[in-house]
Amino acid sequence: MPAVSKGDGMRGLAVFISDIRNCKSKEAEVKRINKELANIRSKFKGDKALDGYSKKKYVCKLLFIFLLGHDIDFGHMEAVNLLSSNKYTEKQIGYLFISVLVNSNSDLIRLINNAIKNDLASRNPTFMNLALHCIANVGSREMAEAFASEIPRILVAGDSMDSVKQSAALCLLRLNRTSPDLVPMEEWTARVVHLLNDQHLGVVTAATSLIITLAQKSPDDFKTSVSLAVTRLSRIVTSASIDLQDYTYYFVAAPWLSVKLLRLLQCYPPPEDTALRSRLTECLETILNKAQEPPKSKKVQHSNARNAVLLEAIALIIHHDSEPTLLVRACNQLGQFLQHRETNLRYLALESMCTLASSEFSHEAVKTHIETVISALKTERDVSVRQRAVDLLYAMCDRSNARQIVAEMLGYLETADYSIREEIVLKVAILAEKYAVDYTWYVDTILNLIRIAGDHVSEEVWYRVIQIVINRDDVQGYAAKTVFEALQAPACHENLVKVGGYILGEFGNLIAGDPRSSPLVQFNLLHSKFHLCSVPTRALLLSAYIKFINLFPEVKATIQDVLRSDSQLRNADVELQQRAVEYLRLSCIASADILATVLEEMPPFPERESSILAKLKKKKGSGKLPENVNGNAELHAEEPAAANKASPPPPTEVLALNPTPPAAAHSLLVDVFSDLSAPTAVAEDHLSRFVCKNNGVLYESQLLQVGLKSEYRQNLGRIYVFYGNKTSSSFLSFSSWVSSSDVLKTQLNVHAKAVEPVIEGGAQVQQVLNIECVTDFSDVPVLNVQFRYAGTLQNIEVKLPVMLNKFFQPTEMTSQDFFQRWKQLGAPQQEVQKIFKAQHPMETDAAKAKLLGFGVALLEGVDPNPANFVGAGIIHSKSAQVGCLLRLEPNTHAQMYRLTLRTSRDSVSQRLCQLLSEQF
C-alpha cells in the first residue's frame, strides 16, 4: 500500500517538513520555525474560528516543532479542543499532542480529564482506547485520582471489548507504578487473576504484565496466580506451533506470553503442591529439550524468540535454585551458548552464568567453563562482551582458582578499554584480598595493579594495602623489600611512590641490613621521585623522611639538609612549608627518646569493611555482586564487631604521624571543636519528638543533661529548662541564652532569666524562659549553653522546641459547623495537602494521642469514614488568631497517610502541615 493513500495527508504539514529538511543551516531552520510559529500563533489568535482540519494541521506542526527539540509554549488549549471533537482523526491528534507535551503538573489536566471521562464513558472502543492510552502516557497523580477507581471496572467488565481490556490492564499497571496508594486492588484481585484464563491471548499477555507488577508489591494477594500461570504455560509449551495462530512468532508459540508467565513465576518460590511442581518441572524440561531440536527456520527472529523463552526458563530455574538436575542442565545449555557464533548469545550466556555462579548446586559446574571465559576475555571483539566475561570471572572466583583468575584479569588490564579499567582494578583488589592465602601474593598483586594501571587505582585501593600491611607483621618485611624494588624502575606511578614512601617510612628498617638497601640508598631513592610528585604525595614523603630520622640516626644530617633547603622551608604551599618547618625543628630539639615516642610505628588499624568493596558497590549499584561477597569475611574473623563502629578513615588519618590509635579518644583540642557541631545534629532528632509533647529530655551528653517542662496558654508560653551536671566536678562560668534568626526575632519574643554561673557536680539548676508569639513563624530558636569543664570551654547549641502548634487552642464544633468552615476556607492557597509514607506503625490510638498532643480537638463523627481523623483548633498570636481545620486519612494497605490542612493563612497551613506530617 503506497503511503500517499494512507490517512488524510495534511499537505501544509508535508510542505513545512520538506522546508525544514531543505534548510541548509541551523540558523535557517530556526528562522523557518519562528516564521511558522508566528503564523500559527496569529491563526490561533485570529477572529475567524478555525475549522477542525486547520486546527489539527497546526497542532500537528507544533508537535513536529517540539519533537525537533524546540520549546512550545502555546497550542495546548487548541489541542484540548481537538480532544473533545467528535471526529476521530482530530481526537487522535489531540491525544497525541497531549501525551507528548503535557507534563503531569499542567494546569490543563482538569480540562483534559474531563475529555477523557467523556471518552471512557462513550462505550466506543476506539475512543476508550485513546483515552486509556492518554492516561497511561501522562500517568499523573491527578489522573490517577480521577480514574483509578474507574479503570478496574472497565478491565473486568463482561462487555468490554478485548482491545479495551488490554489497554485497561496496562493503564492500570502504569497508574499502579506511579501512584500505588490511589489504586485500590483488593476487591478486584480475584477477577484480575482470573484474566489468566481468558480466551484471548492478547488479554492474557496484558493481564500477566499487570499481575507481575502487583505480585511484586503484595505477593500474598496474588498467590493463586501461580497455578493458573503454570497451567497456561504448559498449554503453550505443549501446543503445536500453529495452534496459536497469529500469536505464533516465527514458529515459536506465544514467546511474549511465555516469558511473562515465567517472569510471574519468578515472583514466587517453587510451588509447594507436588502435582503443580512436577507440571512446572515438565514445562521447564520441555523448554530445555526444545533448545536441542533443529531450528524450524533459519531466520534470526526464530532463534531469538526461542532462546528468549529458554533464557527466561533458565532464569526461573536459577531463581528457584532447588532442582540440581535442572540447574546443571541449565549450566550446560549456557555452556553451549558460550561458544555460539551469535555474539548476542555469548553475551547473554556470560550474563546468566553470573547469577548461576552464586548457586551452591551449580557453582562447580560454572567453574568448568573457566577456560572458555578466559578465552572470551582475550578474543572477543566487543567490549561489552569482554565486560561480561570480567563479571563472570569475578563471580566464579573462589579459593581454588583465585590465582589463575587474578592473573588473567591483570593480564587483560594491560589492554583493557579505559572505560572499564577502574572497575577491573577494584575487582582485582577485592579478589586478591579476599582469597589471599599468603600476603606476599596480595602485596605483589596490588603493586602490579599500580604498575599496570596506576591512573585507575583509586585512593581506596592504596589505603587498603597500607592498612593490611600495617596490621600483619608477617608481611611487612616482604612489602618493604618489594616496594623498594618496584621503586627502582625509572618511571613509576605516583601511587607507587605513595605506597613506597609510607611503607619504607614505617618498615624501612626491616631491609636496612642489606647494603643494597641501606638507609641512605632508601632515602635517595625516595627523594629522587620527590620533585615529580604532586603536593599531597610530597607531604607524605616529608613525613616518611622524619620517620627515617627516627629509624636511622645516621641519615639525620642528610635529611635535615633537605628539610632546610629553600625549596622546602620557603615552599609556596602552606602545608609543605609547615611540615618542613615543624619536622626540622622537631628533629633538632627533641631527644632520641622523645623522637622514638612521637615517631613510633603506626598502631594497627581497627578492622572495618573494605572501603574498596563499598566503592565497587556504589559504582555498579551492587546489582551484579553476589550477595555473599564481603571483603574481609575470610581474612579477619573478628571483623564484624569493630566494622560496625568504625567509619572509613579520613585521608589524613592514614597519613597521620600521631601515634594514638586512629579510633581512640581525640585530643582535647579536637574535642572542643567536635562538641560544637555534633550535638546540633542530635538535637534535630530530639526536636521532632517535642512537636506533640511538652516535657522531656532535650539534650544529653556525658557531661550534661538538659530537660524541659513547658506550658502554653493562648499566645504566651513558659519553659522551665533544667541543666543537670552529670560529672562529679563543677561547671564554671556557666551561661545559657536563646538566640533567634533576624526574622524570628520579629515573630517570637523569648526572654531568658539569668542562671547561676556555677553548677556543682551532680547538681541541677533551673532556668525560666518566657515566650510570646507575635505572629506566625516557622524558624526555630536555638538554646546556647556554654561552660568550662576541666579547664576546657564547652559550647553546646540545641534547637529549642518552640513551634507554631504550641499556641493551639483546641476547638470543639459540630459536623455542620465543620463543613461550613471547611468550605469557607476553600481558596487554593489556604489548603495544603501532603501524602506521605508512614514512618511508624499505623495505630489508631497512637495517632489520636499525637493529634491531641499537637494541640487540636479531635472531632468524632464528622468524617463518614471512621478510620479518618478530623481536628480543629485556633492558633493564637499577638497580632491575629488563625482558625485551623485538619483531616488525616490513613491508608493501612499502602502504609501511607494523606494530610489536608485548611487555615485562613497560607504560611500557617504550610508550617503546620510540615510539622505534623513528620510525626507519623
Next chain:
Amino acid sequence: MRFLLLFSRQGKLRLQKWFTPITEREKKKIIRDMTTLVLARQPRSCNFLQWKDLKIIYKRYASLYFCLAVENQENELLALEVIHRYVELLDKYFGNVCELDIIFNFEKAYFILDEFLMGGEIQETSKQMVNRCIEASDMLQEVRCTGTNAHMDLNHTRSIVISHVVFICLFAGVGILKRLGFWCFTKQ
C-alpha cells in the same frame, strides 16, 4: 521498558517515546548519551549494552537505529524482537518503510507504536490484530477526510487533486468491504 528512540546514522532523532515521566532536560541528555554510545559501536558487535542501571538494546535497520531501554530483569532477546515487530508493523503499513516515511508521517509512526506498546509493556503481540486496529482507524480518517478535501478543492479547483480524491474514495470503499469481511471473520 523505559524509552524507545529512533535516530539516523547522523544522530538525528526521528522518534522518541518515554514510558516514565522524565524532565525535558534529562530527555535531552539521554538522547545525547544514546546516540553517541550506539553510533560509536563497531558493526557486528552484540546488540546489548549496559548503561547505568538499564539495559540498552539497539538494532540498525537500513539508515535507522532503533534503541530500546529496559529494566535490568527484562529479557534482552525478546526486546530485540519487540523492535523487529515494530519494524514489521511499520513496513506493513507504509509498504517497504524508509526513513522518509517516518519523517513525513511521524504522527502515524506514533499511532502504530501506541497500538503495539502501552505504558512500557507490550499490548498486542499479534501483527494481524495491530494492523487491523490501525487500518480501522485509518478507515475512520479516510471516510471523513475525503469530505474535507473535497470542500477545499472547491476553493482551489485543482483537477489533479480531485482525481486523487476519487482514487481515495475508491480505495476507501474497497477498504471498508475488506474490513467488514475481517470483522465477520473475528465474530465467528
